Amino acid sequence: MTAYVVLLRAVNVGGTGKLPMAQLRAMCEDAGFQQVRTYIASGNVVMRSTASERQVKAALESRLADYAGKPVGVVVRAAAEMAQVLAADPFPDAARNRVVAIFLDRAPPADTLSMVRHRKDEEIVLGAREIYVHYGDGMADSKLVIAAAKAGTARNMNTVAKLVEMAAQI
Template identity: 70%
Template structure:
């Protein structure tokens, strides 16, 4: 049985994709996922499953599409991978609420940083299946566009740390 974290894209952020976390939890339990819980209202699902990553991703995305009537992107990481994302944060010395990991389905393209636009004081680094960004002035002031991140979903490092902690509970 593997412990997973599923990160939903564009759910309960900026008035888009409303999905009560109680509904998400019930949906996951009905799909056969075990020890299901959510963390904050931005689409963070923790669960255990004997299935592999690709299978749980497909299962959750299918349930969400049925519920929402449109595709909802889901990035899935094991508990160990979530801990590794936290440990690999190249901006660990910076404020965690101004640093995000943008989770992707696959490795970011090598030119992801070069193709970023409207960059001011943001620092960008590539991870295994993530793009890390430190927003010096905060996200609210940033106009940064990272085309490689368009299909991903971001979580600040406070959230990443909490999800890693919760996912590690046996």
């Protein structure tokens, strides 16, 4: 049985995509996932399953679409891969709340960095299936646009570390 971290896109952020975490846990349990735990109200789940990453994604996307009446983005990582994302953080000395990993379903396109717009002091590094961004002055005033990140979902390193810890405990 594999421990997974599941990240939902645009859930309970900015007043859109309201989904109570109790409802999300129930959806996961209904799909047959075990030891389901959520973390903060922005669509973070750790759980165990015998299903593949692709099967976990498909099962949740289907249930979420039924619930929301529209597609909801789902990104799935095995707990071991999520731990690698944390370990590979290219900005280990930066404030954890100013570094995000943008999680994608596949490797970022080769032209990702050349397509970035409105970059100020942000530092960007491509990962395996992630884009790491260090917002030197914080995200509040950033106008950074990363086209490849549109289909992804971002979590700061504090959240990534907590999800890695939670996944290790189930």
